[in-house]
Every structure is written in structure tokens, then in C-alpha cells.
Amino acid sequence: MNLIEKRHTTATSEIDEWLQGLELPVARLAQSALSRLGFGRFSEGWSMPLPIDGGGSMLLLLDSRFPYSVPRIAVLERDDILLWPHVEHNGLLCIAGDNANVATCQPLEIVRNTLCEAETLLQQNERGELEDDYLIDFHAYWRRNIDASESTIYSITDHLDQSRIVSAWHGKSGYWVGETPGDLLGWFKNRNGEPPEGKTKPAGLIKLIRLPEPAEYPTTVVQLRHMLAHLSHGGLSVLDQLLQQEPQRVVVLLEGLTATDEKASAGLIIQGASNPRSKSNRVRAPLSKGFRPGRVPGKILATRYSLRRAPVTALDSSRSRMDPSIISVIASKKVAIIGCGSVGSSVARILVQSGVNNLVLVDPERLGWENIGRHELGAQYVGNSKAEALEKHLRRNLPHVKDIRAVNKDLVRAISEDSRLFAGCDLIISATADWNSESALNDLQIEGEIHCPIIYSWLEEKAAAAHALVVFRENRGCFACGFGSTGKAKVSVTRWREAKADLQCGGGVSVYGSAELANAHALTSSLSIDVLTSKVSETIRRAWISGEDTLFRYGGSWNQDWLSEHGEPEKYGRAVETDWDANWECVSCRKRKG
Secondary structure, eight states: OOHHHHHHHHHHHHHHHHHHTSSSOOEEEOHHHHHHTTOTTOSEEEEEEOSSTTOOEEEEEEOTTTTSSOOEEEEESOGGGGGSTTBOTTSBBOSSOTTOOOOTTOHHHHHHHHHHHHHHHHHHHHTTTTGGGGGTSHHHHHTTTOOTTOOEEEEOOOOOSSOEEEEEEEETTEEEEESSHHHHHHHHHHHHSSOOSSOOEEEEEEEBSSOOOGGGOOSSHHHHHHHHHHHBSSHHHHHHHHHHTOOSEEEEEEEEEOTTSOEEEEEEEEEOTTOOBOTTSSSBOOTTTTSOTTOOOHHHHHTTOEEEEEOEEETTGGGGGSOHHHHHHHTTOEEEEEOOSTTHHHHHHHHHHHTOOEEEEEOOOBOOTTTGGGSSSOGGGTTSBHHHHHHHHHHHHSTTOOEEEEEOSOHHHHHHHOTTTTTTOSEEEEOOOOHHHHHHHHHHHHTTSOOSOEEEEEEOGGGSEEEEEEEOTTSSOOGGGGBOTTSOBSSOSEEOOOOOOOOSTTOOOOOOOHHHHHHHHHHHHHHHHHHHTTSOOSOEEEEEEOOHHHHHHTTOEEOHHHHHHHOOOOTTOEEEEEOOOOOTTOHHHHTOOO
């Protein structure tokens, strides 16, 4: 018997002894009895009376992980309670989440608290105090009693406020709903590399004034029409438009806000299975039988369709875990990333995950085996263009992205061949660590051929410091103000012994790992989001300075000029934000127009 089993045995014995000493009829249930009741996944169970009027019993249930898991309470012999908030379809009470923290060293206290919380929940429900909670966890109640074999509706619709006709693709494994056929096909092409077979069909997306409570959930299309007439703006019109086309099957999404102002979706499959057959029983009569096509009154047409609820999965549900004020702004932004290497590739992924939908990726190189230890892309892309492979990777793994353009050329050649390469960009990020190309980019901004802000991201030797500099043309100073004529930083964070000249074709390589890179990714990505959301609107530099262990391990030292201006670094690293002063001797700035 291992430690977990010993703790479980000791805890259940202590709990059983306590329960048997209560002035209540408590019975311990055998495993076979738990299985018959549908709770076979639990290893121990005790039955006791419900602490409310009306009869019935309550089960205390423990699984084999207890006391390292949460006890559960179930209600038996009371079908009316199954309709209450925080009660699952099988009678389990939702008191605490399965991953709730518990005092594992006090198993009896865990059980006492659980029983007290169950009693409080049941009494509050009995008094009708929790009715609004139906609207907090709407999805859980909507999914009750949905057939387990029912296909899921996958939604990739926009966050708009009006009811409208949208598009749906009907597949064997589910239904995909998007704003337009193009949006749906684009998502499939991103995800699978090619669009699916078949055509899209009209579907409905109906905005509700408020979400319905369980007693209002429609079970027929007639009831749905009645609900939409009272709980939506324009929803009834959308439904009638869909059904007038006499589809054999149509998908409808209902959307509203929960009590905590989060978007909730409910799925419906409307089926024309009840349409009558002709007397010969050979040809199915039209759903408009008795009326001219397109002229059937909505009330009558509704009686010729059946309805069933369906689960909904939002394919952009990851966004619900992010700040909506950020998502709403950056979703429409266009960002160009020059250099899809160890920094640029991960920054691209982070920005798309954060909601950026439009990217331009520029890089002339191919991915090599030597790259994959600190690159967003893995072995499957070795030998491919970094920009093109990154485009494919992002589209497949984050298929909600709208548009990515990959340019397999260096910056100077790319801009020479397409002067509108950066047209419409709200931000350009340069992560090339190549002075020549970044000088060209800097000159383009100075001369007014690039109007948007530019972020330059670079690492010092061994990734002992990372920098992200945003330059706005409207401000004095440029990228080159902080460097010498050949790209050496005027004030770096670190100093290193002069290395021997690297005689390799293509130049040298800096040694650092993916862990050190994480700081550069976060630094550049967070500054990018701050610029896109206008939190930052003037030229600044942010830097991450590593801990002294990293620096000294590789034989580096702090630059005293940096320390005198910005202070001592902390032992385990820190981030700083500094001004980027204009250099009045800067040759590039002297070219500035206006």
C-alpha cells in the first residue's frame, strides 16, 4: 500500500466513524450500490436525509484520491431539485470545482465544510434565492439533456450586436458557423491546407436581449418563435427568412450575455423532418404544401419543423480569457515582422494569439537544423523558407487569423520590388539583428516612406540583455542615434572580452538558449501590444537585463556607463524603460524631412 492509499484508508475510516456518531440515519454504501446509482467512479459513499423539506436523500461521495481531491454531494429521489441552479443532470451539486484547493491534512474538516456548503446551497435554492445563477453558468444548463450523440456547432463569428443571416458548413462531425462562406473556407484552408468538399448553407445568428432560464428553453420551433418575439431584436425575422427557403436542416445560434457580462452561445438544429409525404408515398411533399413557395406564414411553417438543442464550441474561445478591450482594438491591426528567426518567429505567434489578424512576414533565409533549438518552428520545416513555413504554421495552429503574407526576400530587395509592401501597416517589428537592413528601414521612416512606428528588437551577447525600441517618426531621434556608424551600441548593458574574428562564411553565432530568449519574446510582444493599443505613443526603449549568474558564467561584465545612468541590475534580472535620446550628430537624422 503506497502513501496515497494509506492516507485514503485512514481518512475514510475517520469520516465513517464521525458520520456514524451523528444523530442521523447514515448508511455506508457498497461499491456495487454506487455503481447501480450511476456513481461507480467513486470509491466510498454514504447516504443520509436531505436537510430540506420534501423528503429525499443525499449522498456524500469520495473518490480514491481523497483527501487529495474534493468530496461530492449528490441528491436522490427528488426530480424537482434536478431543475435547480448548481445541480447537475445526475444530481451532483456544484459546490466547488473539481480542482478546488482543500486542506488535505484535515480530511474530516473537508467533509464537514462540504456538507455545510451543500446544506446552504439547497436551502438557498428552496427559498428561490439563486434564480439569477442560471444566467451565470448558462452553458452548463443549456447542455443538460442534450443527446450525447448530437453534433457540436463550432462558431467563428464576429462579435457584432445585431441578429443576422450567417453561413454554416454541414459536416459529418459537426456544423461550422461563420459570417460568410469566405470566412469559413478561409478557416478550413488555414487549418487543413484546403477547403472542405460541399457548399455552405444559410444559418442564423440571433442576439438575445437576455438569456432564457431553463423553463423558457424552447422544445419546438413554435416555442422558439414565441421566445424570439420577446427576447430578441430582429431574431424572429431572421428565423422566418431562413425557414421560408424550406431548408431540410438549418443551424441557429443564440447569443446573449451572462450575469457577469460574458458572451454565451446556445445552439439549435432545426429539422424539416415533419413535412408530409404525398399520397403515393413516393415523393416528399414540399414544406410549403398548401401555399405558394415563400408565402407560408411563419406560424404555420414553424409547425412543420422540429427542434433540438446542440452544444456550441467557440473556435475563438481562447480570446475569452484575454482582455476584451485589447482584443477589440488589435483585431483590426496590421503588423509586419522583418526577420523570422529566434525572436521574430515567436513574437509573430504571440501577436496572433493575442488577436492580431493581419501579418506580413519578411525573411530570406531557410530553416536549418541548427535553428530549431530556439525557433518557433520544428524539424518538420527544416529546409523550408522561414517566412513561408511560419505562415503555414501560424495558419494551421491559429486558423482564426485572417491574412498572412510571407515574403522570402531580404528587406532591401523586398521593398525595392514592392514599394507598397508595408502599406496599411500599423506597426513594423524588425528582429533581424542586421545593421544594414535596419539602417535601410530607419532611413525609410526618416524619409517619410514609412509612416507607422517601428520596433527594433535585438539581443546583446549571450542574450545577457534584450532590447525593444519603438521609434515614432513624429519624435526627434531615430534608431541610428544610439549606434555608431557600423552598428555598435554607444551604451550597451554588458561588456565582453574582444573575441577572435570569426572566419566562417556568413558570420558568427551567439551562444544562448531558448530560456534566455523568453525574456526577449515577452519584452517585444508586450511593447508591440502597448503600441497597437496606443498605451505607448512616443519613442522609448525597454530592456531586460539578465541576472549576474548568466553574465559572469560566460565571462561578461556590466558596462559602467550603463550602470551610472540606470543603476545596478538586480541579482535575478529586471526590466527597465528608458528614454532614447536624439543624437544631434546622427548622420541619419540630418536627412530628416520636415
